[in-house]
Structures are given as C-alpha cells and as structure tokens.
Amino acid sequence: MSLPEGHPTVHEHWGRKCPVTGDSHDFCPPQEGDIRSVCPALNTMANHGYIARDGKNISAQDIVVGLKACYGLSNPLAYFLSYVGFIILRKFRRISLAEIGKHGAVEHDASLVHHDTPEGQEYAPIAIDPALVETFIADVRPTAKEVQGSTEDGVEFLMNAEDVGRSRVRREKECRPVDAIHAEIARGEMAIILGVWEKKTRTKAGIPVDWVQRWISEERLPEGWKPDHTENLLDVVKRAKSIKAAADMIRQEEAANVPPPKPV
Structure with a gap:
C-alpha cells in the first residue's frame, strides 16, 4: 500500500x-x-x-x-x-x-509528564500524557509585567525555578511518595534545562515556555537552537536548590492556608 x-x-x-x-x-x-x-x-x-x-x-x-x-x-x-x-x-x-x-x-514516581509505574511492573511507562503536559505548562505564573507586555511582538512567557517548584509540589501530592534521593534527581532534571536554555528579559529570567512544551512533548530541540554556553555542575546544584526552596515555600503557604479542623 x-x-x-x-x-x-x-x-x-x-x-x-x-x-x-x-x-x-x-x-x-x-x-x-x-x-x-x-x-x-x-x-x-x-x-x-x-x-x-x-x-x-x-x-x-x-x-x-x-x-x-x-x-x-x-x-x-x-x-x-x-x-x-x-x-x-x-x-x-x-x-x-x-x-x-x-x-x-x-x-522515579511523580514524573511531570509520565504516569507512575504500575504495581508489579519493572519498567516505567514511556508514554507521555498530553494532559499532564498541559497541566505542567499551566503551572507557569507569568509576572504582571509579562502579562502587560504580552501584546508586544516577540514577548515570551518564561518558566523559572519557582514555576518548576510549583509543578513538583503538585505532582508529589498527586502521586506515590518520592524519597529524598529521587526528589533530588527530579529537581536536577529540570535544573539542567533551566540552565541550558535560560533567557533574561526585562521582567523575568527563565526558559521559554513554548520551548519546554515542545521539548517535553515532542522530544525535540527548539528550531535552530545551539548551545551558547557551557553548563556546569555547580550551576545545576544552585538551580536545584532554588527549585527546592520554591517548593518548600509553596508547601508552607499551602499549610498556612489550611483551615483548622472543626471541633467534634
């Protein structure tokens, strides 16, 4: 045929x-x-x-x-x-x-775009869930200045460590518990790409959201992109710590906003 x-x-x-x-x-x-x-x-x-x-x-x-x-x-x-x-x-x-x-x-469990490994299975599913991709992208919170400037030509929404921390908190609530080592691996995965693709605008430092969406869903590089600097281990460690600090802050804020239990 x-x-x-x-x-x-x-x-x-x-x-x-x-x-x-x-x-x-x-x-x-x-x-x-x-x-x-x-x-x-x-x-x-x-x-x-x-x-x-x-x-x-x-x-x-x-x-x-x-x-x-x-x-x-x-x-x-x-x-x-x-x-x-x-x-x-x-x-x-x-x-x-x-x-x-x-x-x-x-x-590890609590992947940003894959489902947890089913009980009894040795290998994790490799299928990317488009719904998880969309939810991950929706975790990005543009700054007020980004939103105000979004009508200008060439303005890009960026994802930073705080946005990734928000996604990590959400997925770790939705999925099975992740131990400390694998939580560090999960943060490191995104810390690398945050450093590789970081851009700075007048309002925010981060990586273009459309680049992330294409990379994580289509598994392809941004059109015409080539490395423009060397990303080192110390860079990744610092950004992973930033992701953890952001996630910890989000958890603290959520805990503070939980209403006390009603008296019995």
Whole structure:
C-alpha cells in the first residue's frame, strides 16, 4: 500500500544513521523498531542523532559526548550524569534507552509528564500524557509585567525555578511518595534545562515556555537552537536548590492556608 502524499518517509535507523536527515542533527521521530526511554533529554538526543537514533547499543561514553554536543554540558557534569547513571542501573556495558526506565533506579514516581509505574511492573511507562503536559505548562505564573507586555511582538512567557517548584509540589501530592534521593534527581532534571536554555528579559529570567512544551512533548530541540554556553555542575546544584526552596515555600503557604479542623 502506498503512503498518502506528504506522509513522512518510513525508514530504518541504524545507530546514528538516518537516511532522511543524513549526517545532520536535524530532527527525525523514532521509527518502527526504535527504542526510547522515560527521559525527554535522552530521547531528544536520539531524535537529533547525538546518540544512536535507534536507541540501542549505547555506551556511557556515547552519552557523555552527546550531552556535551547537544546541550553544552561541561565535562564533569556530563561524566557525572552518565557514569553515575550507569552505576545506579548496575550496567557496565552498552544499554538500550528502555533500560533507563527501570523503576526505582534513576527513574522515579511523580514524573511531570509520565504516569507512575504500575504495581508489579519493572519498567516505567514511556508514554507521555498530553494532559499532564498541559497541566505542567499551566503551572507557569507569568509576572504582571509579562502579562502587560504580552501584546508586544516577540514577548515570551518564561518558566523559572519557582514555576518548576510549583509543578513538583503538585505532582508529589498527586502521586506515590518520592524519597529524598529521587526528589533530588527530579529537581536536577529540570535544573539542567533551566540552565541550558535560560533567557533574561526585562521582567523575568527563565526558559521559554513554548520551548519546554515542545521539548517535553515532542522530544525535540527548539528550531535552530545551539548551545551558547557551557553548563556546569555547580550551576545545576544552585538551580536545584532554588527549585527546592520554591517548593518548600509553596508547601508552607499551602499549610498556612489550611483551615483548622472543626471541633467534634
């Protein structure tokens, strides 16, 4: 059966090779037989050919090289994320992206866009829930000045650490409890991208909301974007602390607003 006119060419990926994009880092979605993970950052790297496009036979060093080239991460940060991740997974050879989703290793409950791992399952679901994406984006609270300037051409709404903290509080109430280590991992995931894509306007510092939405739902980079600085481990630690501080403040405010129980 022939494909409809305009339908993307169905093809096979072999490692980093793509017959449609060639040797470029142009976006190509996963094809039949390709493997993906619960991690949008790694899936995006595969979709752009910074690691194997088929999501298979990937080494820790492949991920190091990909993180540096795709996101501009420093050597120490890239090595830390990749090799510590492999150690937590107890993997010392090449892996497929699916293996990253082993529940309770690097993967955790209360994902911003994935559902918790069903009871008795070894691996987390990789399907992205569009409703969760929309709710995540709705957690962004533009400043009054952003709203006032939104009628101007080129004005972007930005997501910052406070917005991410709000999302973390919401998801951790909706989902199963997350232990301290995995809560730190969850904050670190977003702290990285907050640093990689940070912009500063007259009213706010953060990352463009439309970039986040596209990245986390389509697992692709902003059109034409390239790293413009090196993101290091200290940057990520500072931003993760900012996310935690924002989340703690939101929890305190919510607790203060809870009415006392009625007398029996």
